[in-house]
Amino acid sequence: xxxxxxxxxxxxxxxxxxxxxxxxxxxxxxxxxxxxxxxxxxxxxxxxxxxxxxxxxxxxxxxxxxxxxxxxxxxxxxxxxxxxxxxxxxxxxxxxxxxxxxxxxxxxxxxxxxxxxxxxxxxxxxxxxxxxxxxxxxxxxxxxxxxxxxxxxxxxxxxxxxxxxxx
Numbered sequence: 546x547x548x549x550x551x552x553x554x555x556x557x558x559x560x561x562x563x564x565x566x567x568x569x570x571x572x573x574x575x576x577x578x579x580x581x582x583x584x585x586x587x588x589x590x591x592x593x594x595x596x597x598x599x600x601x602x603x604x605x606x607x608x609x610x611x612x613x614x615x616x617x618x619x620x621x622x623x624x625x626x627x628x629x630x631x632x633x634x635x636x637x638x639x640x641x642x643x644x645x646x647x648x649x650x651x652x653x654x655x656x657x658x659x660x661x662x663x664x665x666x667x668x669x670x671x672x673x674x675x676x677x678x679x680x681x682x683x684x685x686x687x688x689x690x691x692x693x694x695x696x697x698x699x700x701x702x703x704x705x706x707x708x709x710x711x712x
Contacts, residue, residue: 548566551595554595554600563585564582564583564584565582566581566583568708577597579595579603580597620690625654629654633652636685638706639671642671650682653670658686659694661694667687668685669686669687683695693705
């Protein structure tokens with residue numbers, strides 16, 4: 546079963562729901578792969594896993610573990626410096642902008658967050674910094690489970706530039 550087939554199966558059974566496949570919710574147990582989806586029908590928000598071998602569906606009500614609200618997961622508890630280091634390791638282009646280039650960009654955690662389908666993500670901006678101001682040039686947002694998204698100002702779209710592999 547593919548991700549698309551799993552999503553179609555869920556839409557057949559839950560036609561009124563919106564489904565998101567963030568990728569980082571996917572898990573592997575032994576040789577069985579489970580596709581993870583965020584499920585939202587307006588009255589209920591939870592997570593669903595579809596067994597790729599048997600097409601069995603499992604719901605989870607424990608959304609705080611995935612959204613970064615309540616019990617935090619992975620990157621949600623990182624300090625600002627740890628979050629910047631994580632970004633520079635996960636996204637080679639960001640590393641080049643900040644570390645490799647002479648007079649390159651500065652990384653800054655502003656404390657802002659962005660709500661994406663993967664939950665509440667922490668923003669990291671790359672830009673030029675002088676004594677009086679910071680001019681943001683590139684914006685990244687990092688999900689609680691470690692996937693990194695880059696914002697395109699022209700299209701107003703967040704694009705995954707690093708998806709943390711399922712564990």
